[in-house]
Amino acid sequence: MTAQRPTVLVVEDEPAQREILTYNLESEGFRVSTADNGEDALMMVAEEMPDLIVLDWMLPNVSGIEVCRRLKTRPDTRAVPIIMLSARSEEVDRVRGLETGADDYVIKPYSVVELMARARAQLRRTRPASQGQVLDYEDISLDSDTHRVHRGGQLLKLGPTEFRLLATFMEKPGRVWSREQLLDRVWGRDIYVDTRTVDVHVGRLRKALCVHGGEDPLRTVRGAGYALG
Numbered sequence: 001m002t003a004q005r006p007t008v009l010v011v012e013d014e015p016a017q018r019e020i021l022t023y024n025l026e027s028e029g030f031r032v033s034t035a036d037n038g039e040d041a042l043m044m045v046a047e048e049m050p051d052l053i054v055l056d057w058m059l060p061n062v063s064g065i066e067v068c069r070r071l072k073t074r075p076d077t078r079a080v081p082i083i084m085l086s087a088r089s090e091e092v093d094r095v096r097g098l099e100t101g102a103d104d105y106v107i108k109p110y111s112v113v114e115l116m117a118r119a120r121a122q123l124r125r126t127r128p129a130s131q132g133q134v135l136d137y138e139d140i141s142l143d144s145d146t147h148r149v150h151r152g153g154q155l156l157k158l159g160p161t162e163f164r165l166l167a168t169f170m171e172k173p174g175r176v177w178s179r180e181q182l183l184d185r186v187w188g189r190d191i192y193v194d195t196r197t198v199d200v201h202v203g204r205l206r207k208a209l210c211v212h213g214g215e216d217p218l219r220t221v222r223g224a225g226y227a228l229g
C-alpha cells in the first residue's frame with residue numbers, strides 16, 4: 001500500500017542526478033520527493049518528515065553540510081537518517097561530513113546499486129517493517145514479508161489497515177502517535193480521512209490482538225494519541 005512505502009527526500013541541484021536518483025529510488029519502492037536547494041529541503045522536512053534524506057554536499061546558498069547540521073541539531077528531525085553525497089573524496093571531508101551527523105556518506109561518482117543498498121540499510125534501522133523484516137514485541141510477532149501476525153504463537157486475522165497500524169506501532173514501541181501522525185503514516189497524506197477513523201481502526205486492532213486472550217498492549221494517551229506499551 002502506498003501509505004506504507006517509505007519516503008525519501010532527494011536534495012540535489014543537478015537535474016540529471018536528481019532524475020537518476022528518483023528513478024532508482026522509485027524502482028526500489030520508495031516514495032520520492034525532491035528539492036534542488038537547501039532552503040526548500042528544510043521547508044519540505046518541516047512539512048512532512050521523510051524516512052530518509054539523500055543530500056548532496058554542494059548546493060547553492062545553503063550547503064548540504066549546513067542542511068545536515070541544522071536537521072541533526074533539531075530534536076524533532078535528529079532521528080531522520082541522512083546519506084550525504086559528495087564529489088570530494090578526501091578523507092578529511094569524509095570526516096567532516098560524518099561530524100555534522102550524517103548517517104552515511106557516499107562519494108560521487110557512486111554506483112547506484114551501492115547507494116540503494118545503503119538506503120535500505122538505513123531503513124532497516126528506522127523503518128524495519130518496510131524492509132520485509134520480522135518485528136517482535138512481547139508475545140506479538142509481525143512478519144512484514146508474509147503479512148502475518150502471531151500472538152503467543154497463534155495466527156491473528158488483521159485487516160490491511162490494522163496490519164499497517166500495528167506495523168507502525170511495532171516499529172517504535174513506546175512512542176506516542178497522534179491521530180494525525182497515524183493518518184499520515186497509515187492512510188497517506190493525500191487522502192482525506194476523519195481522525196475518528198483512526199479510533200475505529202485502533203479499536204479493531206485491539207480486538208484482533210486480544211481475540212485469543214492476553215492484555216491489550218495498546219495504550220490510549222489522553223489528549224495525545226496512542227502508543228504500544
Ligand code: CA
Pocket residue numbers: 012013014056057058059
Ligand atoms: Ca551539487
